[in-house]
Amino acid sequence: AKDNGRNQYLLCTDEIKSEINKEKELINSLYRAMENDEIFLVYQPQVSLHTEKITGVESLLRWNHPKLGLISPSVIIPLAEQTGLINPIGEWVLESACAQNKAWQDMGIPPIQMAVNISASQFKNPQFIDQVEVILKKTGLNPEFLEIEITENIAILELNEIIGKLNGLKALGISIAIDDFGTEYSSLGRLKMLPIHRLKMDKQFVDGIGHNHKDQAIANAIIQLGKSLGLSVVAEGVEYEDQIAFLKTSECDLIQGYFYYKPLGVTELEKILISGCDL
């Protein structure tokens, strides 16, 4: 059962890339994708290790291309960046995710946090904070239930600029997580200055738990670092019971991975959220 979902994309990344590069009307095709509901979001639950309850979900982009089938976000996002469509797509993602979370609350489901991935170029956009504010107003979502995930790639900006932007976002009342923590250029001097709430430990360290001494030592160090800085820590890509045992011992806060849940469609997730409450 652990293998389900791994081969969810019909073609391998390189094949898709060359196929897509052949499309002359790529920009139109991506616009059309947004208009025709070819792009959609799936949601992967984050589970508290203490309570085993779902505390939030991460929204993940999918494109059901009429000719090419299901396309991975690791293809869509770089394409969107190349074609300048990252802003409209990013806005669509943010608004859809916020609207969905508000809709769940309106159904009476106990509130959970919605995490949304923001690429470095979106974050760089001078309009970004305004976009977030407008979307929160438009959807009516309480900002405390929105979290944005940024990566260490935002280091392309000046430190002062990053801190200024993050403070602006924090002032809106939303949370900020550092995604893929430990994989890019991580400066601890920088980390201590950033007004963030959460670290997402990359899957590569989780993968080493139980068989790679160094990865396991780093996994433990990231969790302890996060805790001592007052940040919550999410372990990503958790697939196996022995990883759970280790993460419990290290007192990691949250788990996101196939061990509990794969990314789910709205209907499937709703059933799970509803069955966990007294609706």
Ligand code: C2E
């Ligand atoms: P990410 O933000 O690190 O998201 C986690 C990825 O790991 C997701 O892949 C998720 O499906 C996968 N995953 C989660 N648990 C497990 C597990 O236990 N085992 C394995 N093998 N994989 C697991 P996905 O959905 O293909 O997304 C890939 C990347 O695309 C994301 O990595 C993120 O960087 C980017 N992405 C996805 N949606 C968006 C979006 O809306 N905006 C932006 N800017 N980037 C996005």
Ligand code: CA
């Ligand atoms: Ca992420």
Ligand code: CA
């Ligand atoms: Ca990640």
Ligand code: CA
């Ligand atoms: Ca990643």
